[in-house]
Amino acid sequence: MTYTAPITEMRFALDAIADLPGIARLPGYEEATADMVDAILEEAGKLGGEVLAPLNHSGDHEGSVFENGVVRTPKGFREAYGLFVEGGWNALPFDPDYGGQGLPWTLASAVQEIWQAANLSFGLCPLLTAGAVELLQEHGSDDQKETYLPKMISGEWTGTMNLTEPQAGSDVGAVKTRAERNGDHYLITGQKIYITFGEHDFTDNIIHMVLARLPDAPAGTKGISLFLVPKFLVNEDGSRGPRNDLRCVSIEHKLGIKASPTAVMAYGDSGGAIGYLVGEENKGMACMFTMMNNARLAVGIQGVAVAERAYQQARAYAFDRTQSRALTGNGGEGDAKSVAIIRHPDVRRMLATMKAKTEAARAMTYWTAAALDRSKRETDEESRKAQQALLDLLIPVTKSWCTDIGCEVGSLGIQVHGGMGFIEETGAAQHYRDARILPIYEGTNGIQALDLFTRKLLRDEGAAMTQLMLEMRAGLPAADAGDALAALRQPLAEALEALDRATAWMLEQGGQNLANGAASATPYQSLFGLVLGGWLLAKAAQQEDGGEDGFVAAKAKTARFYADNLLGEASALAESVTAGAGSTLSFAEEDF
């Protein structure tokens, strides 16, 4: 149950897929030199592998506990968080004016993968803090920034996102929590659920970002405002002041990520929690959108991370566990003996599937992170806009596809273990349980699919998608690229055709009737992810072999495996998109 950060893999994907060297040439990112990147990955790998990873299983077993209004995180978590803050890790991608290191999101994504793979429950705390920091960086007043950002960026205080209420899940516009104007601040009253690290024992203050509604606000999402609501108020001199009127009511008993406390929060039991408006009244949803891309990318990275962790564990088991003779007859003198199960083709197929999917998902997250960096730092407006359009298009695909892969690879990890996989002590089952939240939170994958369909495809009439298709077509291996690469060309070209057909259908039939598009949005999104993943693996396989012997040759094998074994599903998904909506909508409620 150890975890070793796959630094060679990460470094390769950062350079070959995300072009981190190119990003380091953009203004403000000059510090991300090759040496710096190496040093950061290596140090993060140590903290992840030596401190966080060993707490993953014990944290799951122990869980966070709620007693007398207080949350106690599992043994070792508080100390680990202290080391995390001490190392300056929380500050990596944030504004240097407030203590951040201003490094590229692309690099931060790779580092993020390490925390999440080492300990998904632990990793959620900085992940949520990052969302709150971003909101403040973009929308906070100077005063708010000065008061809160330095301590949140250092990690001395953590941040949370308070969106969901019992009646307001996917439909954020249904939020009922009230905010009343009261001099220079507001009084917040209401209940929030599913608040990740809403209460904990890591730090002595927690800064809650809370969506609430003013008494005279318009209905729906147009009447939502964003408030900063600290657990403890902050005195003029920056020291910690009195306790605010908010409390943790309980924490949930969950399928996974059990070390991470998921709180029910009550605001204003005694008259109203003091909250400070962030941005303008009734513009809270617009603020949320600015951090949504990052947060959704981060959850996609969690998918990669849990897949990597499950893969490492299954691989170790497959090399260690002996069972049955080899079928191949290649066993030489050992023929009559049991062999390591990696020698059995069916186990090898499972491991290869895990490996190919994990690498494709990693490539997708880093590539998306690169678009995020470029959308902020390209030197001309047009390039920034183009990268922003690409980023917006990729986000739902990356979030959904990589989280689905986290679940699939987690499940395969159990299967490689056989009966041992079902025993909790083995640890394989934890990845399967932990991963299952990923397709749900930060917008369910169904919500991602609707976002992809309506906001990313219909709104610009397919313009960003057309651009991406051009880039993907241009990036196919050439027919004369040598056998290993040329063999990828035909299956990828067919898969791109399938994606093209499905895109045309979504724009035409979905555009004419939203219900059609909504019925096909999920298979469309899966198709998009599948094809993009295969294309990224082919991109990796086309790199010049610069590093270790055989490293890029293995990338060609992985791309080929993906093309032969997985990519064929593209035509099936395209069929489901174009032919399937009608039969989905044909069901009447009484047919169920």
Added chain:
Amino acid sequence: MTYTAPITEMRFALDAIADLPGIARLPGYEEATADMVDAILEEAGKLGGEVLAPLNHSGDHEGSVFENGVVRTPKGFREAYGLFVEGGWNALPFDPDYGGQGLPWTLASAVQEIWQAANLSFGLCPLLTAGAVELLQEHGSDDQKETYLPKMISGEWTGTMNLTEPQAGSDVGAVKTRAERNGDHYLITGQKIYITFGEHDFTDNIIHMVLARLPDAPAGTKGISLFLVPKFLVNEDGSRGPRNDLRCVSIEHKLGIKASPTAVMAYGDSGGAIGYLVGEENKGMACMFTMMNNARLAVGIQGVAVAERAYQQARAYAFDRTQSRALTGNGGEGDAKSVAIIRHPDVRRMLATMKAKTEAARAMTYWTAAALDRSKRETDEESRKAQQALLDLLIPVTKSWCTDIGCEVGSLGIQVHGGMGFIEETGAAQHYRDARILPIYEGTNGIQALDLFTRKLLRDEGAAMTQLMLEMRAGLPAADAGDALAALRQPLAEALEALDRATAWMLEQGGQNLANGAASATPYQSLFGLVLGGWLLAKAAQQEDGGEDGFVAAKAKTARFYADNLLGEASALAESVTAGAGSTLSFAEEDF
């Protein structure tokens, strides 16, 4: 979290798919009249829905507990087992000479589905007893039958299967447990793991069926013998005698089926447990094969059962939970209001997927059970042989495909619930956890795939498969069958073509090199299940509408949904079978 046995669905599948009326005309099965079948399903539905189902969630929460050598099952389980035995349910399909009711396995399969859906952990106890009963019915001496069968058939005593040891999982031939001849019995010494209901508090005796090896036995599976080892010895007069030298060492902490105790068993700590040889020395594996078909079918039924349970729960939630406005604009005056989420196309797609897969899997299990009955009771030898060949071919497909579906539908059930699905109190997560054992035990699905490839396909050179393909082709809806049915013809014909291509490849390329076939066996098996499932749904859709209004029309919608949304994967799987083996085998160990 309630469960209502879907008796209309079950009855329809029994008649339309499995031809239960035809089976009831076979000698010995005459008692399975329509009235009897109705009465049995209704009464089983009551016991399942009212007694077993309410214990499912509490049983999971409480789990079975091991203390001081004793296993305590969760509250209510012991009493429920008492009612189960009292109702005579354990005896349904067994030999009337020993107190069984001699009813068809097809009917018993439907009843089995009810127990497993109501409470998978509980249902495992009679499932394992059934395996032990079958072994004794087929291979026990008259004396053994007289001593043990009546009480095991009634359920007064339960039975277990002891195969696995730490070094002997999929490779049963590696069993090390020793058996020494000692007069009229043997002395058994060794440790067994993963023994389902190996120890419990339901009954005052447990009859263990134990695989062990004689000192002079040949290596591997040819040296395995089967022993009956009772927890308490039985006196001449049938009363309970002294405790045998065996004990439960511990029970496992598992991902799911937590109410079901999974025991580590130690035999012979004090010199040797008394065991009685069943069948002949060194012929234990042959004995096991006689019960394997039934046991694997039963696990496939567990897949259907957990899928049905998850579907019922997700359906109830989707009709109850309101969130967001309808996209369709068909909401009339309610347009601006939140609607039940069943109205959202993406939720409808998920529920339709759950429904279609569950119904296809149910059809497959009942159809397989029918082959089991016919293989025993057809009046001419040739028919029995043909049915046996069909049964042998179907078993790995039914076991693996239906258990994969249990997991997939369990996962979709969580997704329909959104965030609520991740909270254990909701109960949706239990199905996801419980289902995960099904692709592992009773032969992993990878082992099933190898069985399908080597024993069921290669051994008869595809003869049984050719027969089945003929039957499937002949059973396609006619081109002039009316729009709803005719639309199924083309996608099914294409899927059959894909299965045909893949079968030819498995026979040729797999026959030439076992490693090829082993690398492609799992996608081949999945393809087989996918196509057969679609064909069975089309068979259902072609029935005359005799029952409730619209019932068969809904079957046509389900078959169409499956054909449009799911069946397209057939060509992708065929591609994986035929093109994928090479890339799987291209990975060297150092590539992982």
